[in-house]
Amino acid sequence: MQYEFSEVINGLKPSFIREILKLTVKPEIISFAGGLPDPTLFPHQTIKDASNAMFDRQDNGIFQYTTTEGHLGLRQWIAKRFSDAHDVQVDADQVMIVSGSQQALDLFGKIYINPQDGVVMEAPTYLGAIQAFRMYQPEFKEVELLEDGIDTDQFRTTMTQSDSKFFYGIPNFQNPTGLTYSADKRQQVADILQDSGKLMLEDDPYGALLFDDPNTQGMTTRPIYALAPEHVVYMGSFSKVFVPGFRLGWVIAPKPVLAKMVIAKQAADLHTNSFVQELLYQYVTTNDLDAHIDVIRQTYSAKKSCMVEAIHTYLGDEVQMAPANGGMFIWVRVPGVAVMDLLKYAIDNNVAYVPGEAFSLSGEYKDYMRLNFTSLDDEQIIEGIKRLKAALDAYRVAQ
Amino acid sequence: MQYEFSEVINGLKPSFIREILKLTVKPEIISFAGGLPDPTLFPHQTIKDASNAMFDRQDNGIFQYTTTEGHLGLRQWIAKRFSDAHDVQVDADQVMIVSGSQQALDLFGKIYINPQDGVVMEAPTYLGAIQAFRMYQPEFKEVELLEDGIDTDQFRTTMTQSDSKFFYGIPNFQNPTGLTYSADKRQQVADILQDSGKLMLEDDPYGALLFDDPNTQGMTTRPIYALAPEHVVYMGSFSKVFVPGFRLGWVIAPKPVLAKMVIAKQAADLHTNSFVQELLYQYVTTNDLDAHIDVIRQTYSAKKSCMVEAIHTYLGDEVQMAPANGGMFIWVRVPGVAVMDLLKYAIDNNVAYVPGEAFSLSGEYKDYMRLNFTSLDDEQIIEGIKRLKAALDAYRVAQ
Numbered sequence: 001m002q003y004e005f006s007e008v009i010n011g012l013k014p015s016f017i018r019e020i021l022k023l024t025v026k027p028e029i030i031s032f033a034g035g036l037p038d039p040t041l042f043p044h045q046t047i048k049d050a051s052n053a054m055f056d057r058q059d060n061g062i063f064q065y066t067t068t069e070g071h072l073g074l075r076q077w078i079a080k081r082f083s084d085a086h087d088v089q090v091d092a093d094q095v096m097i098v099s100g101s102q103q104a105l106d107l108f109g110k111i112y113i114n115p116q117d118g119v120v121m122e123a124p125t126y127l128g129a130i131q132a133f134r135m136y137q138p139e140f141k142e143v144e145l146l147e148d149g150i151d152t153d154q155f156r157t158t159m160t161q162s163d164s165k166f167f168y169g170i171p172n173f174q175n176p177t178g179l180t181y182s183a184d185k186r187q188q189v190a191d192i193l194q195d196s197g198k199l200m201l202e203d204d205p206y207g208a209l210l211f212d213d214p215n216t217q218g219m220t221t222r223p224i225y226a227l228a229p230e231h232v233v234y235m236g237s238f239s240k241v242f243v244p245g246f247r248l249g250w251v252i253a254p255k256p257v258l259a260k261m262v263i264a265k266q267a268a269d270l271h272t273n274s275f276v277q278e279l280l281y282q283y284v285t286t287n288d289l290d291a292h293i294d295v296i297r298q299t300y301s302a303k304k305s306c307m308v309e310a311i312h313t314y315l316g317d318e319v320q321m322a323p324a325n326g327g328m329f330i331w332v333r334v335p336g337v338a339v340m341d342l343l344k345y346a347i348d349n350n351v352a353y354v355p356g357e358a359f360s361l362s363g364e365y366k367d368y369m370r371l372n373f374t375s376l377d378d379e380q381i382i383e384g385i386k387r388l389k390a391a392l393d394a395y396r397v398a399q
Numbered sequence: 400m401q402y403e404f405s406e407v408i409n410g411l412k413p414s415f416i417r418e419i420l421k422l423t424v425k426p427e428i429i430s431f432a433g434g435l436p437d438p439t440l441f442p443h444q445t446i447k448d449a450s451n452a453m454f455d456r457q458d459n460g461i462f463q464y465t466t467t468e469g470h471l472g473l474r475q476w477i478a479k480r481f482s483d484a485h486d487v488q489v490d491a492d493q494v495m496i497v498s499g500s501q502q503a504l505d506l507f508g509k510i511y512i513n514p515q516d517g518v519v520m521e522a523p524t525y526l527g528a529i530q531a532f533r534m535y536q537p538e539f540k541e542v543e544l545l546e547d548g549i550d551t552d553q554f555r556t557t558m559t560q561s562d563s564k565f566f567y568g569i570p571n572f573q574n575p576t577g578l579t580y581s582a583d584k585r586q587q588v589a590d591i592l593q594d595s596g597k598l599m600l601e602d603d604p605y606g607a608l609l610f611d612d613p614n615t616q617g618m619t620t621r622p623i624y625a626l627a628p629e630h631v632v633y634m635g636s637f638s639k640v641f642v643p644g645f646r647l648g649w650v651i652a653p654k655p656v657l658a659k660m661v662i663a664k665q666a667a668d669l670h671t672n673s674f675v676q677e678l679l680y681q682y683v684t685t686n687d688l689d690a691h692i693d694v695i696r697q698t699y700s701a702k703k704s705c706m707v708e709a710i711h712t713y714l715g716d717e718v719q720m721a722p723a724n725g726g727m728f729i730w731v732r733v734p735g736v737a738v739m740d741l742l743k744y745a746i747d748n749n750v751a752y753v754p755g756e757a758f759s760l761s762g763e764y765k766d767y768m769r770l771n772f773t774s775l776d777d778e779q780i781i782e783g784i785k786r787l788k789a790a791l792d793a794y795r796v797a798q
Contacts, residue, residue: 001629001653002596004564006535009510009659012666039459047462048454055447060438063446063642099498099646103668110534111408131666135509136405165403197401230400243462245673247498254400260408267411267530269502273672274644 008135023347030384033352035175035328036375038303041296042243043287050283062278068266070097070250071277077284078236078250088226094252096261099272101205101237101249104261105132107268108201108233108251111260113138118164122150124359124368126175126203129168139163140361145177147323149185152192159196166199172207172221173327176359176370180325183220190227198231199257200224205237205249206327208293211301216325230254238280240328241293246276300328300374303381307373310385318392328374331356337395339369345395351387407534422746429783432751434574434727435774437702440695441642442686449682461677467665469496469649470676476683477635477649487625493651495660498671500604500636500648503660504531506667507600507632507650510659512537517563521549523758523767525574525602528567538562539760544576546722548584551591558595565598571606571620572726575758575769579724582619589626597630598656599623604636604648605726607692610700615724629653637679639727640692645675699727699773702780706772709784717791727773730755736794738768744794750786 054062069075075095083090098104105128113119113136121129123142130140141158144151150169158164169189171181181189193200207221225232237249251261265271283289304324311319311332322331334342340355356368373381453461468474474494482489497503504527512518512535520528522541529539540557543550549568557563568588570580580588592599606620624631636648652660664670682688703723710718710731721730733741739754755767772780 001598003598003653003655005510005659006513008513009663012662036464039463042459042462044454044457044459044462048451051450051454052447055443055450058443060441060443063441063443063644064438065435065638065643099668099672102666106667111404114405114407128666128669135663135666199400199402239464243674244464245462247668247670247672254402256402260404263411264408264534267501267527267534268505268667269498269646270527271646273498273646273675275642276672276674 008137012131012134023352029347029350029352030376030380030387031352032371032373032376032384033354034372034375036372037240037244037328038296038299038374041299043292046287047243047279047283050286051279053286054279054282062275064274066271066274066277068096068262068271070095070272071274071281073285074277074281075250077281079252082236082252086222086226088229090252094255094258096251096253096258096265097272097277098249098251098265099269100239100244100247101203101235102128102132103265103268104235104249104251105129105201105203106135107261107264109133109136110264111257112166112199118161120155120158120164120167121361122169122174123361124176124356124365125168125361126170127359129203130361133168138165142361145174145179147179149179149181150189152185152188155189156192159192159198164196164198166201167193168201168203170203170206171224172204173209173325173329175206175327176329176354176356177322177331178324178327178329179322179331180219180221186220186222186224186227190224190231193228193231200232201235202232203235205235205240208241209297209300209328210326211304212297213301215323219325221326225252233257241289241296242280242283246273246280248272248276248280297326303373303376303378304330306378307371307381307385310382314385314389315392328372330371330373331368332371333368334392335367337367337392339367342391342395345391345398346388349387349391349394351384351391353388407536411530411533422751428746428749428751429775429779429786430751431770431772431775431783432753433771433774435771436639436643436727437695437698437773440698442691445686446642446678446682449685450678452685453678453681461674463673465670465673465676467495467661467670469494469671470673470680472684473676473680474649476680478651481635481651485621485625487628489651493654493657495650495652495657495664496671496676497648497650497664498668499638499643499646500602500634501527501531502664502667503634503648503650504528504600504602505534506660506663508532508535509663510656511565511598517560519554519557519563519566520760521568521573522760523575523755523764524567524760525569526758528602529760532567537564541760544573544578546578548578548580549588551584551587554588555591558591558597563595563597565600566592567600567602569602569605570623571603572608572724574605574726575728575753575755576721576730577723577726577728578721578730579618579620585619585621585623585626589623589630592627592630599631600634601631602634604634604639607640608696608699608727609725610703611696612700614722618724620725624651632656640688640695641679641682645672645679647671647675647679696725702772702775702777703729705777706770706780706784709781713784713788714791727771729770729772730767731770732767733791734766736766736791738766741790741794744790744797745787748786748790748793750783750790752787
């Protein structure tokens with residue numbers, strides 16, 4: 001039997017990250033390659049309690065089909081929380097619950113990209129966004145991400161080109177770089193969106209994970225949405241601040257955009273799991289999510305410090321690190337080293353990471369790697385960095 | 400701000416069914432329009448027990464990211480159950496869990512439809528499939544659904560046309576008609592698939608809901624997949640035999656097809672909710688799902704009989720009914736009546752249904768309506784049919 005697949009799918013490959021993750025599930029490997037939250041922080045008992053409280057209401061509606069837009073109470077809670085936190089007015093009818101924020105990338109691609117449309121991306125950028133958008137056959141355009149945010153000169157030029165349709169960016173603790181836009185850069189981006197009349201898809205899974213340390217005084221994580229609400233579709237997620245397994249994210253969008261995304265979502269999966277929406281609503285209305293997020297921030301901040309110190313100790317001036325003031329990743333440069341080739345030596349030494357070029361549309365960042373620090377304990381982090389040093393030594397000997 | 404939506408989404412409208420459902424949530428309306436399972440049958444206490452057993456294992460992995468393919472134990476359980484039930488060999492690596500079987504329609508459309516490809520559909524057919532496939536801009540071709548299954552002469556001619564890419568069908572208790580393919584028609588379809596070298600997407604949400612009555616003796620619900628496994632992608636669902644709110648469905652596919660669907664799903668939502676996959680696995684391995692399905696079958700069989708009797712009593716020879724030997728719907732013809740126009744009178748009389756033309760690609764079935772009997776009790780069914788009679792009388796007076 002000859003299967004006649006679509007041209008779109010024939011042009012794609014499986015996720016490099018996910019293929020690597022399959023190789024690194026062996027228990028002897030210390031993997032910095034994933035992007036997993038620390039599972040010991042999942043609020044197991046509190047979720048169980050919320051679950052039983054939900055069951056005890058004896059409402060079989062928790063198992064039934066629901067609306068495409070999602071649980072109204074949860075959408076109201078999200079709208080109020082976002083409005084209060086960021087000093088902007090968002091209504092529940094601008095909010096749709098999605099099946100993880102990855103789904104928002106797919107739905108937005110579906111409603112906004114015609115083949116050959118220009119899609120402006122940070123360089124480097126999130127691999128999952130590349131994968132989602134590629135299904136709609138855009139022309140990608142890259143704008144370099146600097147330490148204080150995107151290169152706004154290049155951004156203005158690119159966005160004002162007539163075939164540039166929208167900008168996809170992650171202003172807070174970006175994946176893979178951990179970098180964060182300055183307040184000034186946020187305003188410049190908002191201005192350029194307004195001047196060019198174009199839209200931004202603002203992806204913010206990590207914004208709540210600002211580390212509480214002297215470096216982060218005065219940093220802002222305020223969404224660009226708050227500066228140009230008509231020009232931004234904002235994506236939020238419960239995966240990094242609660243649990244990822246529920247696959248619960250949301251979008252906040254101008255109403256005409258949300259209406260189209262609702263149509264696309266109806267066709268894609270009718271609606272997001274109503275049972276876990278109800279369970280999450282039970283949790284957030286009877287627990288202090290912010291107190292839980294504080295625990296995550298403190299834990300991740302300590303893990304990051306541990307990794308930075310281990311890198312200083314064992315890799316020293318062989319590497320350069322981008323500042324990571326929140327989120328889940330450190331972006332490490334090993335000048336002159338072909339980090340993809342180094343990976344073989346790393347796996348021989350039972351350590352793994354994602355090579356930088358996986359995050360590049362043009363095969364750049366060949367001497368960078370992304371290290372995740374959230375899913376390991378301190379001992380594993382230190383041992384993993386030692387192994388990375390051994391791998392690097394072996395690599396250098398072989399050159 | 401002028402939003403530049405994609406051509407695909409600009410060509411679409413919201414689901415007619417879902418828009419109607421919004422109009423008919425008023426408590427005074429008896430709605431035959433939905434497709435909701437009977438919520439009183441959801442096994443509330445058993446799910447609560449399974450949930451607590453799951454929590455009590457103290458495994459935080461239930462909240463973590465998982466693989467795109469889904470929970471391995473659940474996939475093995477599905478493969479074995481399907482193999483045993485239908486005398487065919489399916490392995491777990493041919494099974495992928497999806498976010499409701501609606502998602503399988505979207506994913507299959509993405510990997511198999513190029514713009515202008517011919518997609519062969521039953522006439523009438525499931526509205527959600529039309530919506531999902533339309534995102535990929537096919538040319539639809541209709542083949543008439545007869546009382547014993549699709550018109551196989553017309554089907555053979557259509558499938559052997561060079562631009563026909565695949566066939567989408569619902570052989571068991573079809574939505575909207577309730578009709579079921581005979582054993583002979585199943586074999587003919589399998590033969591035509593093999594002769595033409597084409598693929599079928601076999602949608603089977605209702606196959607387990609065969610009514611236990613004298614009419615159904617000797618009926619088969621065996622999937623066409625079992626007759627031509629290389630030529631069929633089979634879609635299953637837990638929505639109608641367990642609960643819809645979990646959004647859990649699955650596909651069984653030839654391995655090359657499944658591999659492409661995995662890539663599409665990675666990009667679409669990474670993976671399906673791992674928490675409810677674990678919970679369902681806990682449920683099916685510690686409870687007798689078939690015993691639960693027996694209760695559903697008996698309940699729905701009684702509700703169907705109630706509706707058929709009420710129709711005979713109150714509408715008599717004003718209408719014709721297609722045989723419904725399982726599933727959730729009765730397909731009713733009101734010869735000569737414009738059923739879309741009748742809807743206004745129906746809503747005035749506080750009863751609702753879906754007009755037949757909603758399920759047609761070519762605007763046919765104008766004197767048909769789809770009536771759902773699963774989500775109402777006997778008293779509501781009888782009262783609703785009385786109201787339908789009153790609406791019909793008012794309609795006829797106004798002509």
